[in-house]
Amino acid sequence: MKPPHRESVLSRAARILQAFSQDEPALTVSEIARRTGLHVATASRLVGELVGHGFLSRDEDRRVRIGVRLWELVVRASPTLSLRDAAMPFMEGVHDVVGHHVQLAVLDGEEVLFLERLSAPRSVINYTRVAGRLPLHASSSGLVLLAHGPAALKDRVLTGELAAYTDATPATPAVLRAVLAEVRRQGYAYCPGYVHDDALGIAAPVRGADGTVAAALSVIVPNDRSAQAIVPVVRTAARGVSRALGAAAAPGTPSA
Amino acid sequence: MKPPHRESVLSRAARILQAFSQDEPALTVSEIARRTGLHVATASRLVGELVGHGFLSRDEDRRVRIGVRLWELVVRASPTLSLRDAAMPFMEGVHDVVGHHVQLAVLDGEEVLFLERLSAPRSVINYTRVAGRLPLHASSSGLVLLAHGPAALKDRVLTGELAAYTDATPATPAVLRAVLAEVRRQGYAYCPGYVHDDALGIAAPVRGADGTVAAALSVIVPNDRSAQAIVPVVRTAARGVSRALGAAAAPGTPSA
Numbered sequence A, B: 001m002k003p004p005h006r007e008s009v010l011s012r013a014a015r016i017l018q019a020f021s022q023d024e025p026a027l028t029v030s031e032i033a034r035r036t037g038l039h040v041a042t043a044s045r046l047v048g049e050l051v052g053h054g055f056l057s058r059d060e061d062r063r064v065r066i067g068v069r070l071w072e073l074v075v076r077a078s079p080t081l082s083l084r085d086a087a088m089p090f091m092e093g094v095h096d097v098v099g100h101h102v103q104l105a106v107l108d109g110e111e112v113l114f115l116e117r118l119s120a121p122r123s124v125i126n127y128t129r130v131a132g133r134l135p136l137h138a139s140s141s142g143l144v145l146l147a148h149g150p151a152a153l154k155d156r157v158l159t160g161e162l163a164a165y166t167d168a169t170p171a172t173p174a175v176l177r178a179v180l181a182e183v184r185r186q187g188y189a190y191c192p193g194y195v196h197d198d199a200l201g202i203a204a205p206v207r208g209a210d211g212t213v214a215a216a217l218s219v220i221v222p223n224d225r226s227a228q229a230i231v232p233v234v235r236t237a238a239r240g241v242s243r244a245l246g247a248a249a250a251p252g253t254p255s256a
Helices: A004-018 A029-036 A040-052 A068-076 A081-098 A140-147 A151-159 A173-186 A225-244 B004-018 B029-036 B040-052 B068-076 B081-098 B140-147 B151-159 B173-186 B225-244
Strands: A056-058 A064-066 A101-108 A111-119 A133-135 A189-192 A199-207 A213-222 B056-058 B064-066 B101-108 B111-119 B133-135 B189-192 B199-207 B213-222
Touching (some): A004 B004, A004 B068, A068 B004, A068 B068, A101 A140, A111 A140, A111 B081, A133 A140, A140 A189, A140 A199, A140 A213, A199 A225, B029 B040, B081 B225, B101 B140, B133 B140, B140 B151, B140 B189, B140 B199, B140 B213, B151 B173
Antiparallel strands (some): A101 A111, B056 B064, B189 B199, B199 B213
C-alpha cells in the first residue's frame, strides 16, 4: 500500500532544493542534475513542476533559483520568527555599541544554526552566515547551547570528532568538558581565537518562556583584551531578549 | 505520458505550505485538512512525508510548523539575500537616526513584497511585515516600484481596483497617475496618511548593477510636517545601497 511515486517526488524535490547554496544560488538544469544525481530529463521535468508551483523560479538566462513565493511562505510562517523579532531590537543596540558582528543562533541537530547576523564593513573575520552552521564545540554560540543542552547531546559531541580550527579550539574531550563547566558557571562563553586566531566570540544564553535556553546571542570582535569589557553588553542584551520572550527570571547561574 | 501522481503531490505540498501564516505558524493536521480541502487521511500522510523530508516539523503537542531545515535551505540560497545584505548596514544607519520603521521591499506580481523591516518599540502604526505584502498604489514603497515599473504593470494597476485605505490614498486613476509622475520627477515617494491616517511613508528607489530599480527603501514615521526633514536621509541611504549593488550613477531623476 506504500505509494512509491509520492515518496519519490518529494524526496527528489528535497534533493533539488538542497542543491542551492549561498555561494551557488542560481544553477542550470544540468548543474542541478549533476548535484542531485538525477537524469537531466527527470531534473528538467521536476524543475518545471517546481517552477510552476513557485518553489523555484527561472531567470531570463534559464538559470534556476529558489522562488520568491517559497521564500515568502517559509519566512512569513518561519519557525523562528518570534525569536528573531524579539531579539532584533536588542541585537541592534549591541551592534550600535560594539560594531563588528552580532548574531543569534539556535541548536539544530549537533550544530549551531545562525538565524540572524548584523555586520559592519571592515569587521573582524567571521565564518558565520545567516542560515549557516558551525560545530557546537568551536563557536561561542555553540558552547552556550551545548552547555545548556541535553546530556545525551553532550555525550555524543564529547565522543565525536572535535575539529581543531586553531591551537585554541577546545578539541579534546577533557578541555571541552572544562570549557562547558566554565560556561555554565559564569553564564556566558568567552572564546578567544577558537575559530580563527584573529577573532574572539562572546555568547550568552537566551531563555524562552519555559526557562530553558532557546538560543544564543553572540558577538564576534577582534581577539584582544579589550573584548572583556563587551561581556556585560552581551549578557544584558541576552537577558533582555529572554524577558521579551517571557522568561521569568533569567538567572545568572544555574543555581540562582 | 503526463505523470498525474507527481503533479498532484507537489501541488498538494504547495497547498499545505500555504496553509501556514505569521498569525498561524502552527496547525494541527485537521486544521491543515480544513484549510487545504484535502481529506484528513491524505493530509496526514502528506504531512508525515513532508516532516520526513524536513519541509515541516512536528511539536511535542503534535502541531505542525514550517521546518527549520526548509527555512535554512530557502534562506541560505534566498533569491534576495545579496540585496538584503547590501541594504542592511544602510537600513541600520537610517534606523539609528529616524527610529520607527525602516523597510526594504521589492515588486512581486502586482504587489509590494517586504523583504526586511527594522522596528523600534512604541513606533507609529505600520501594517507591513517581513514577507508581507501591500498593494502598489497605497504604500510609498509600492509607488516607487510602480513609478519605475513596466508600462504594462502601470496599465493593469490604473485600470484595476484602487482600494481607499484613508481619504488620502490615491484611489482614482487620475490622482494615481499624478502621484506616479511626481514620484518619478522628484526621485522619491512622500505619502502622508495613504495607508493609515497617523502614519507617513517615505520611499526611495534602490538601483541594481544594470541601473534599473531593484527595490525600494522606505521609512514609516508619524504623520506630521517634521517628516520632510527625513527625506534626504532615506534618499542618501537608497543611493548608498544602489552603489553597494554596483549601480554606476544612481541618478536623482530619470533625465539626469
